Amino acid sequence: MSTTVALPARERAHLSAADLHVARGGRPVLTGVNMTVSPGDRLGVVGENGRGKTTLLQVLAGTLVPDSGSVHRVGTLGVADQVMPVGEDRTVGDLIDVELAQVRAVLRAFDSATTALVEGRPGAEQEYANALGAAESIDAWDADRRVDISLAALGAVHDRSRPLGSLSVGQRYRIRLACLLGAGHDLLLLDEPTNHLDAAGLDHLTARLREHPGVVVLVSHDRALLADVVTSVLDLDPTRDGRPRIYGGGYAGYREGHRAERxxxxxxxxxxxxxxxxxxxxxxxxxxxxxxxxxxxxxxxxxxxxxxxxxxxxxxxxxxxxxxxHVVDVPKPPLRFQMPQLGAAPGATLLRADEVMVNDRLTSPCSVHLRSGERLVVTGPNGSGKSSLLAVLAGTLAPDAGTVQRRRGARVGLLTQESPPPSRRRAFEVYDAVVGRLVSSGGLDGAERLGLTQFGLLSADAVHRPVTELSIGQQRRLDLAVMLAGRPQVVLLDEPTNHLSMSLVEELTQALVTTGAAVVLATHDRQLLRDTVTWPRLRV
Structure with a gap:
């Protein structure tokens, strides 16, 4: 059951859910969700892929009816999901008009009430007072200007005559997000709003959400956005009793509470x-x-x-x-990542690249000198050659200029941005084949061989499933295990937080800080950049 009070109610804005349950195909998606958010509250919703985050937003928005439980909303509602409300044959202006429909309706009601007041109709004074209060509560007259400001800040197309069909998905999404930020809604429901945003857009989104006086419910894997914005966190990941947890104290409170709970x-x-x-x-x-x-x-x-x-x-x-x-009524806890012992003799030079370049990919000469235990963060805009540099260091790409030297016998491991095409073989077969080749070639001593389950990355069930049946996140975990299986002394990580859960990213980050291996990291992840702020930087 879902109820809505549609009148603007900035100071009375309210969103609550009681004992929500949703199942799909006989599998529970949401179980026992309870939440209440009021003006000034910014609730982050977190959880691994498949935990029901998007489903929860759909229930809160009223587009999906739960199997049981109820939702109560007070205030105007703005939703940023992955479905566009108008087709590609419409224009940017049409999309803006749809997203500002509530604002337009409030202004029409004010104009009508003004006319009634001028004409002296019975009850016109009260009608005018109500219409004025509604318009003032969302500052309706300034909505288009706010949208224009957000369009510019998000790098979105502002020409309202442009056909949507001529724009990329990212451009259309930014237009819609700008409308939501400018419309003055009492309730904002946002699903991964940092997708398709650059640094300036992220800064603008962060500022607007922090100053939003109403209610914000934010589904995101962006740890920096959560750290900067949310006041509390709803965690949909598994718990001891199978019910979600809400942590106060913002993202820091969630991290501390989640750790204690685990x-x-x-x-x-x-x-x-x-x-x-x-x-x-x-x-x-x-x-x-x-x-x-x-x-x-x-x-x-x-x-x-x-x-x-x-x-x-x-x-x-x-x-x-x-x-x-004796009944064991506590379920088995989730896996914890276990980093193997890595490293070489302290101070030993493992890898050196001098003035390397790759035609059309890494166009500025770069030099890297790595000793055991050293750290380096590679930064730069998309297309600047960060991935190419890591591939050159790994030996999977030959430079067109410059030289690369590796210490004899030095092991170098590379985690690329995306997983290879999934195999129909089972996960452990893929892993064992790679490890077997390393042992037979002499690149890995048999005594150093680790089993796939020893990393705490994949469950026993996932290990025995074909890779094609694994989620993107699970495939990424398999990639990480395969890379670490070779016991690399130089670890090269290209956007390592892609598709990984926040808990695993936290554990991996902690392991990278303490490992004896040399580590080179290329990332746009703002929180990972914060966590490695003391590491040397190389901008390409």
Whole structure:
């Protein structure tokens, strides 16, 4: 059930959900979601792919009816999803008019009330007062100017006569986002709003969301945006009791609370497993006594033999009942990433590139000198050659100018931006084939060989599924495991946060800080750049 109060209500803006449940194909998508957001609240919604974040926004917007539970909204509503409300045969101006339809309606109502007041119609004064309050609450007269400001700040097309069909998906999305930021809605529901934005656009979006006086619900994987904007976080990832968690204190509060929740979950699971193991051992001991220990030494009386056996049988039954009564009701916690031991002799020069260039890809000469344990962040705009530089360092791309030298026997691992085309082989078969080639070629000692499950990246179920059936995020995890399997002494990471969950990104970042390997990182991820702010920079 969903109810809406449509009148502008900036100071009364309210959005709440009670015990939402949604299932698709018999699989639960949302379970027991409860939330309340009021004016000034900016709620971030996080979770891995497939956890129901977009589904939740659809329920909150009223475009999807939940299987059970209710939603209550007060205030005008603006939604940024992935579906455009007008076709490609329409113009930029048409899209703006659709997105500002509520503003236009408020202004028409004000014009009508003004006319009624001038003509002296009965009840005109109250009608005018209501219309004026509605227009003032969203500053309706200034909406088009605000939209124009956001169009410019987001780098969006501002020519209202341009056909939408002539624009890219990113350009159309930026136009729509500018309209939502300028319309003055009481409630903003945004699904991954940082897609298609450059640095200036990100700064503008951040500022506008922070100053928004109404309600914001924000689905995003952009940790920097969450850190800069949200006041609380709804986490849809698995928990001990299967219900979502809401953390106060902004993104920092979420990180601290999520970490504490995970540690408590793991401790409770360990305790229950240890108790079950203890009970099983007690049962085993009792069974052994029953089978061998009840027979007294030779010469013992018949009465002793007759009374000892029933006591041992009762002990076995009691231990069996204790084991059966012990229920492990805490589910197994999610996996934690485990970085293998990497590195070479401290101070050893592992790789050196001097004045390397690649025609039409890396057009400015670049030099890199890496010793064991050193760090480097490669920055620059799209198309500047960051990926090409990492490929040159990895040896998968030959430079057209300059030289590259690697220490004899130095292991270099590269994680590319995107996964290779998925194989129909099972994940562990793909992994084992790569490791097998490394061992047979002498690039990896057999004693250093690690199993795929040892990294904490893929569940046992995912390991045995064909790669074509894995999600993009799971394929990316497999790529990371394959790269680390070679125990590289130089780790080259090209946009490593692409398609990875926030929890895994946090764990990977911590591991990169402490690993003994040399690390070269190319990224646009603002939070990762913040987390590595002390690392040397190379701009290409």
């Amino acid at each position: 540690e408590l979950w793991e401790a409770e699971y360990r305790d229950q497993q240890s108790e079950r193991q203890r009970l099983a051992q007690n049962l085993s001991v009792a069974q052994n006594r029953l089978s061998t220990g009840w027979r007294p030494e030779k010469g013992t009386g018949k009465h002793t033999r007759a009374t000892r056996a029933p006591a041992l049988v009762r002990a076995v039954h009691r231990r069996q009942e204790e084991l059966e009564a």
